Amino acid sequence: MNPERAAGTPEPEHQGPKPVPYTYHDGREDYLHVGRQGGAEADQPAALVPPSERMSPPVQTTALPPEASALPPATAVPAEAAPPPARASALPPEATALPPEAPRAAAQRPQQGARMSEIVTRGLRTGAALTAATMCTMMAASTLKRGSPWASMNAMATAVGLGGRRASDRFDPVVTPAGIAVLAGGLLAWGIGYEKALDATGKRSGPLTGALSALGGLLFDELILPDRLMKNFRDKMGVLGTLSKYVALGVASAAAPR
Structure with missing residues (x-):
């Protein structure tokens, strides 16, 4: 039916579908025929509605029971299956850290070793001088007293x-050298x-x-x-x-070279 003729010609009520302008989603324009005809209930037939404009049927949701929707409780891990806690270090940080004096002490060790070596060297020289002076004095005294x-x-x-x-x-081949060795060893240690x-x-x-050295020698022997x-x-x-032995020890100590 021509829309212009339809607009100029009176039509009885409920004569047929009425053309209505309609614009599609893609911009095209057309006429849709809506209205009742012959007691039909559909004002807008489904065949005339674009598929994109049709309403989807309502989705029916099924209610779940509360126990089905509830989340299961967290599963507890047994104590024996749990990983062991990390052990703390046995030593505190301040025990493992080097003190500030450590580098200085390490640098002083070679100096102390050299100092001790020098003292021992001087002591051996002094001990040799003490041995010579004391041995000569003792041998001279025994010669005067016992003739030997x-x-x-x-x-x-x-x-x-x-x-x-x-x-x-x-x-005596055993006793005499032993006496000389005892005297020399003791005076070398005394010199150090x-x-x-x-x-x-x-x-x-x-x-x-x-x-003081002579007095110390006398007290040591006594x-x-x-x-x-x-x-x-x-x-x-x-x-x-006997007294001359300790006098010789004192004189040799006082004259010890430095």
């Missing part, structure tokens, strides 16, 4: 239990200790240090070594000869 220079060396061997309680005046004491106190060798040693000294060298 070896008597004093045999008396010295009694400090380590050789030669019996009463030392012999004659040379003497130089160490001087270094610790900042003193230099002199009459006072020599007198209080530390066996009683038979001093008895054999007095027997083989006499009282004056």
